Amino acid sequence: GENVEQHPSTLSVQEGDSAVIKCTYSDSASNYFPWYKQELGKRPQLIIDIRSNVGEKKDQRIAVTLNKTAKHFSLHITETQPEDSAVYFCAVEGPSGAGSYQLTFGKGTKLSVIP
Amino acid sequence: KAGVTQTPRYLIKTRGQQVTLSCSPISGHRSVSWYQQTPGQGLQFLFEYFSETQRNKGNFPGRFSGRQFSNSRSEMNVSTLELGDSALYLCASSLDRGLAGESTDTQYFGPGTRLTVL
16 A cells, blocks of 8 residues: 655744645555645644646745655745644555555654744 | 534443434534544544435444435434443534535534543
């Protein structure tokens, strides 16, 4: 099955700085890569996603880049703000072998933005 | 549209008991997936239901089971509870997944059910 590695597990940045979180995956057939943000005590919320036919996608201060050859993708947050503090999960969707697709998550990165 | 809802939000059980959790997807969504979230293991996929059929299953023992009703509402059941089953159980819904060889929609998560096994 798919193996997803996420780094770093914790990240502290000063307000206004950039934050980068990286994920690698193992199945070259995987084709959908979402990122979720989970604040303490709340549900995971999709913040950005990218499909395998796209190399980069940006939404205001958030961007995701994908390198299919190297099988890794990254989340970039610029001009970080205290409200960006949360746990971020990458996920990879690929064929499950049962005619369907399965989402496999990384272990998460706890981002702390210091005012 | 209303979001994904889950009931109950909190549950306390003792070892050996069984539990049933419920998930109501976003209106129109036909796919429901279940995940177990723990501090040590993160988010782990349990199973996915689509049109009342289990379409996908993760690596969990047979004590974990589920079903989906004709209105797309889903339940999961855990029998013979163990201490290690204490976790946040999340369900997520999407329009569909895996059609035409490619996932078609994003998964939206419910608030989760916090299960504590004593």
